[in-house]
Amino acid sequence: TLTQRLVTHAFMSHKVGLGAEHLGLHGAICVLLRWNTVVPHDTITWVPYVLPDAEASAQKEDLILWPPLVVIHNISMSNNNPVVKVVAIEGIEAFLRCKGFVGGKIKVCLGKPADQSIMVVKFLGTFTLLGMAERLHQYFAENNRERIEFERKTYNGKSNDKWEAGIQGDEVEQLPYGCVGVAEDLDRLDFHTKKYSVVKRKKEIQDLANAPVKLDDR
Structure with a gap:
């Protein structure tokens, strides 16, 4: 071909x-x-x-966007959902604080389209902040809100699941799915974020972080 x-x-x-x-x-x-x-x-x-499916998925997840970020999907705003539950940036910020993701090194912004259906949690480009982005990704995964589940739900046209968000005590909200941004997420970023994002292999970043420090023999 x-x-x-x-x-x-x-x-x-x-x-x-x-x-x-x-x-x-x-x-x-x-x-x-x-x-x-x-x-x-x-x-x-x-x-x-x-x-095979598992290896193809792992290969895709290895091509992450840098500086690291987490793409959040507000599935309740899909065209197939008759009940729209908007989660504003302030709600995402409150959720992050509740789960211990705090500090001036994290910023939440709208993705593309800018209708709050996609939001982006941006981290500085450091090994430590990459680890924090992966912890947030893991939290979504442990609550069945990872990329594969999001794709399955949107493919089937279903978006009625509820998720214990922790934003307002024990209140259960219609809340998003989230995952560490990979190459295929570039078109989900706003112009400014996309302009300053590059694609890197996560394995190479981790190998660099784990490499032994070379001492000067002089």
């Missing part, structure tokens, strides 16, 4: 000065089409390999 020829060209091209761009294009398309991005160094001719 045309797409496969494009990906093959991106991987096999040796044009000087464009190596990183070509490999980046190769990786991005492979993730989109659920093809394996890992290619042995001695590969002569690249051939696509379709990954």
Whole structure:
């Protein structure tokens, strides 16, 4: 196919000065089409390999947006839901404080579209704040509010589940789903956030954070 020829060209091209761009294009398309991005160094001719669901999902989740952020979906505002429950930025901020996510290094803003159906929790680009973003992601996951569940609910046109938010005591609210932002979330960001976001491999960031400190032998 045309797409496969494009990906093959991106991987096999040796044009000087464009190596990183070509490999980046190769990786991005492979993730989109659920093809394996890992290619042995001695590969002569690249051939696509379709990954199982679990591996394809893990590969997608590895391409995170940097500085780290969490994308929040207000599922009650979907077109299929007759009862709209708007969660304002102030509500998200109150929820974050309740769960211990506080400090001037976190900012909540509207995503795209700017109708409060998508909101973004932005963190500074540090290892510590990446860990905090992942803790928030884990909280959503533990309450069945992660990306896979969101996609399943919106695909089925159902959005009636309730979630213990902790915003106002024990009050149960129609509240969002959330996940650490990955490459496919770029179009859900406002112009300013998108402009200053880049795609990085989470594994490479974690490897850098865990690398031993090199001491000067002099």
